[in-house]
Amino acid sequence: MDIFSFIFNPFVGLYNLIRDGLTQLLLAAGVPADTTRLIVFFIMGLLVVTVVLILAPVMMMYITLLERKVVARMQDRVGPNRVGPLGLLQPIADMIKFMVKEDIVPEGVDRPVHLLAPIIAVVPVVMSFAIIQFGVGMGAVDLNLGLLFLLAMGSVATISVFMAGFGSHNKFALIGGMRAAAQIISYEIPQILAVAVPVLLAGSISLSQVIQAQSGAFGLGWFFWYIPVGPIAFFVYLLAATAEINRVPFDLPEAESELVAGYHTEYSGMKFGLFYLAEFLNTFLISAIGASIFFGGWQGPFVQQIPALGILYFFGKTILLIIVQLWFRGALPRIRVDQLMNFGWKRLVPITLALILFTAAFLWFYRGVLLFLKGYGG
Amino acid sequence: MILQIPLVYYLILAAALFCIGLFGALSRRNAIAVLMGIELMLNAVNINLVAFWRYGSPDPIADQAGVVFALFVITLAAAEAAVGLALVIAIYRSRDTVNVEEIDLLKW
């Protein structure tokens, strides 16, 4: 472990340091080889999981603060600055508020389903954090099918919306739940098809391969710059993903004016806090994946020489994308149900189907014909 | 590392899942619960297909017949569920019941 690689990529260096130290320690203690390998694997896995599970809520809390500040700035007001210096302790105050508010559960409610709905809303999002690559070699797990795993976890969220709507035994919650479920499934198709474009360009479904494939011109060869295909796929992905987590301008199921509060009408206290947590973890997740597959994640100039820069690049791009989503919230009105459904099925799905075929033809032409000519021209 | 689990365990598990699904299909009164039983049976068949691919095929990478077959079974199960549930909804709208025993118009 020479000192240079430690300075240039501290977190991965630290991880290797702990792991090697632990293995030596266990081997010295006379534990047989393969059991030490298992024990070390288990302990390092636990370490990575706790780091990610501490990172996630902290990021979520400060995204709520960022949202209130950015939206406030857009509406010419200051945003929270009372609690703590510059309002930095505001998220902690929110969390305590969720802890101590009374949880009113109306009678006639289907208790197990009512309690399970917020838990199932949070579990898939937290599991999707496993595959995000925070920096060079800094992903908790590098699955061969990372992006498909992410989309599968996204599709599990529909079940929690049904449970919330059905378990609350309330007319508004039921209508809101059904509408939210219809909207989520209508926008899941364009999202999955839009993610298929970078998979086609990179030739692999694993997230680290997709990021690796974007290290073109001086670390700036992102898929977003593949002009005809990249930008369109990115905008379709952003719109579809925003619609899938029911955020403005597609937040019709929670439309305060019409449906009281949609499927989480009968929730209060910490259970509502979990829905709130799931929504903001989703916002971070969508921006992180959008940055990774369209803007090259931790790719950037000099990232090969100084891997530690990768973390700055990744978080910079993700925060920019989060601000774009908050900009949606500040600027755009809520759109009607039929416009929402028409836009999803009649505009986004045909565009993405055409996009995939066009990318395939472009790749075949680029790879097939040029290599063929090069073979003869050679 | 994975081959410590003998093939027989997967087959017994698939057989048990198939029997539970069959019991669900035969003994439930509600049409949607019958369809759920059929989905369980199809899942049991898929487990067998994948188990035989993993333990039986000489070269599991190049020759993935079991996986492809299981993929087509999943597609078929989805199409069957879509049409079956459409039927259930149409019957519910006209006869106002999903109780399998009451849908016996063909019995004279």
Place this chain on the structure above:
Amino acid sequence: MLERYALIGLFAFAAVTFPIVPLILAFLFRPKKPTRLKQSTYECGIEIQNEAPEAESIWVQFRVQYYIYAILFVVFDIEVVFVYPWAVATNQMSAFWVIEMAIFMLILVGALAYAWRKNLLEWV
């Protein structure tokens, strides 16, 4: 190849306990004063009429529109499952690679066109 999914299993276990901890903490800290009025379902002010016979009056009937969106979703979800292996298939040099998927997609674009023509997609 399996070690990665062992870590995902660990993540799943942690992800399940992750929301349960604040729920338990909240259960300990929050005040518990249930009253009859607080416990009634939320009808924004108007008195709810849960007549005795069909307490199920709460379940309002729904149009079939929701189910049609679900069918369309199932059909296109399966198409996506066939797009991904094709996208990473190894024989990407030949022209057939594009033509096969073009046929597959055109038939499903036909399905979408059928749904569009029969204005299935309208939010009635």
Place this chain on the structure above:
Amino acid sequence: MELTAIIAQLVFFVVAVLTLAAAFLTVLVRNVFHAALALVGTFFGVAAIYLMLEAEFLAIVQVLIYIGAIAVLILFAVMLTRGMMQSQESGTNKQWAWAALAIAVLFLGLFILILQVPWVHSGTAVYTDTTPYLGTELLTTYLLPFEVVSVLLLAALIGAFIIARE
């Protein structure tokens, strides 16, 4: 039996027991909505079993299609036929006892049959990502079924729409 074999067997038993318990719940629970949620639990268990058989793509397809699409379809159908649901009493019809007996005999027969047949164990390791080879095989040896699937989906869509139309 060294450590990894014990762990593998242990994990298999835990997953198998959970899957069968969820399957039993799907079949025995009276309220159809709870049965649908137990069905989702069973699908997760079957996806875990595919992972143990190292069929990675199939495990994720199982979660994406079965839980993301078919379970949602079933939940929508349960919602649409909700009004009638509460009145009927027991969820099973009269001859469930005979059905249970016949199926127990069937399971016993299968159990004995499975134990007697000398299954072949090829046991070659899956050392790399199998999805690209699956894609290639899907487009070469199984090309015709691949194209017929889209025709099947078209037929299913049109059929379901005409049946379910108002």
